Amino acid sequence: MTADQFLTNVVFFLLAAVALVGAVFAVTLKNLVRSALGLILSFMAVAGIYFVLEAEFIAIVQVLIYVGAISILILFAIMLTRGLMRGEESANNSQWIGAAGIAAVLFGALGAIVLGTNWQAAQTALKGDLIPKLGAELVTIYVLPFEAVSLLLLAALIGAFVIARE
């Protein structure tokens, strides 16, 4: 193992640990603002994972949209509905043990499938600058899903406005 590979491994394991810790905070903490901050930590670490995977554009989009937009939206919603969950003994409902069991069983099944499959996978060197190619492909071979998703965003925008209006 060369020094370069060693460094990549260290960075990957650090980022994976931060992502998992942030996710655990996000789903277990009682204070919702802290849980949203755990979510932001997890999103930032996942953006780092995308850099390790050499998908720079996705990493930047992750920071812009997940960290910059969705997390802020969630924080706004928490602050607009604040003070309700205080004094309550638990943030979980009565089925949380069953939910934990289902999640553990699903993780066991997914882990068994991932480790049991013979993946024909290998990293090949990436050629050239991929971001201009990605932009060109979005408006050529992927133009139909691109238009559909823009229509969906418009519908979501109008829908959110109509639903949340006084």
Place this chain on the structure above:
Amino acid sequence: MIPLQLYLLLGAALFCLGLYGALARRNAIAILIGVELMLNAVNINLVAFWRYIKPASPAFDLAGQVFALFVITLAAAEAAIGLALVIAIYRSRDTVNVEDVNLLKW
């Protein structure tokens, strides 16, 4: 080189944590946080597959990244609508606890 399996395991772990959050929490916003974690976990899988497995036709070389972009867009739309619904429920029923929102329960 980090094996593909590690990325898939990380994605699976984040997905299961998100699933636990979506099923076990009482607050509607906390449930949305769980759903966002699940969508994010799926994106890790898509980008890892893009990096490690080349499609047969070179025209679809970037398909994994394009899929991830569409999932991010859908996550944004879902968050906007979900939080708008939470705020509408809070206005009319003064609660964000999903156990108290049982208008449609028989």
